[in-house]
Amino acid sequence: MRRLRRISLWRVGAPLALLCAGLLFATSATNARGTDLRPSRNTTLAGLVEEQSRRSASLVRQHAALTHDIEALQAQQGSIDPKLAKQFEDLSEQVGTRPVVGPGLTVTLRDAPPEVVKENPDVDENWLVIHQQDIQAVVNALWAGGAEAMTIQNQRVISTTGVKCVGNSVVLHGVPYLPPYTISAIGDRRKLQKALDDSQYIENLQDYVVKFQLGYDVKSESSMQMPAYEGTLDLQSATVPGYERTPSASPSVSGR
Template identity: 85%
Template sequence: MSRLRRFSLWRASAPVALMCAGLLFATSATNARGTDLRPSRNTTLAGLVEEQSRRSATLTRQHAELSQDIEKLQTQQGSIAPKLAKQLKDLSEQVGTVPVTGPGLTVTLKDAPSQVVKDNPDVDADWLVIHQQDIQAVVNALWAGGADAISIQNHRVISTTGIKCVGNSVVLHGVPYLPPYKITAIGDRRKLQKALDDSQYIDNLQDYVVKFQLGYEVKTESSIAMPAYEGTLDLQSATVPGFPKVPTASPSVTGSGR
């Protein structure tokens, strides 16, 4: 083939190759939607949990800001009657939509250390991690001890709060969290501690604390500043008698216990 013919073929094929390359770049950009196509950054569960937690925190802040805007607009429309204002304040404290302060204690729960897991390959893995039942047992004991308010991972616990186990993370208000888990309660510290000591479930948990070094630590606090609940108050599973039930999508969760 002559040099002239080779040159002509090159001139003819070069635009086609460039067009194909451009198409690949455009397809890649469309699929990525501006994100990194390399999966290594978020392949670990910890990375996914942290990403979702940050996203949830951002949405929660936006919700709080919008709620404040609504309250300001309501205030501009005129003040409400003093009796109604007091009733609203009392109900807000009971529901958990206002911040509170006071003495109390914090319970921290942790999974067994990685070295303990390696040293006990024949032990059921469920025995070496904290489950939703463990967190629920602590929360229930604190309520029984007269807690005025409780938070988990610095998120206020209200009447509709659900604690769910998904894999080796715990989901609270739709957001996954990894250990350590911190449960904080405001109230009489002696009564709260006694309620923890009297809990049969927590007494059973202490056996695993001794055998497999699960983390269980109670710390007294002289002053706790607990945030208000800033999420939605809509019911997701329960219904109010006399009101029609509205079906809602609920993610499937699995949990295991000792």
């Protein structure tokens, strides 16, 4: 009797165990959606940033290719007046949609080295990293020094370019970047350097360069090439400094 009871329990328990295992496998497959559930190096912040950067760069290349095709089709519709064509070229260079070459400066900003961070555990970690304000200070100084064109992380800077901190990365044109950060400007190198030296913010940054070994290097370039901006030029919103922003009423709300 005891043996018969053991056999009957096995016959009942085995199908239940197999059913539970099947549900577990199905749940894992659904959650994974074809990916590995085991954490890997790609799940680190640096890996995610690099992956997003590659994806964004691919989309930018697709956008540039489509824009080139549109321009080619427009050219087939008929010739453009030479004066308008010249004006278009001049404006394209000013806007940043044409590549440029010339002398200038490259500024490189870096976070404090890891050993400095370990040696200063009581120091506010915000003092040991490069922030968007530091990048913007360099950019503003170079514009004030007469920069004719500029890039950040080899991305062309235009009138709507914004720099924003997200965690320990900086987002530019929707793409996250990790340090070091490079800002290059084409123009008169002496005037650009003087503008950097005259910047009060950069002078304050130099204190942290000395105390905590933040990276701040300036390199003179006899000739540098800057790519054209290949993203969208659409302006989402803008305000005039000194004027209160008044939201516009939606036609569906106002009934007009």
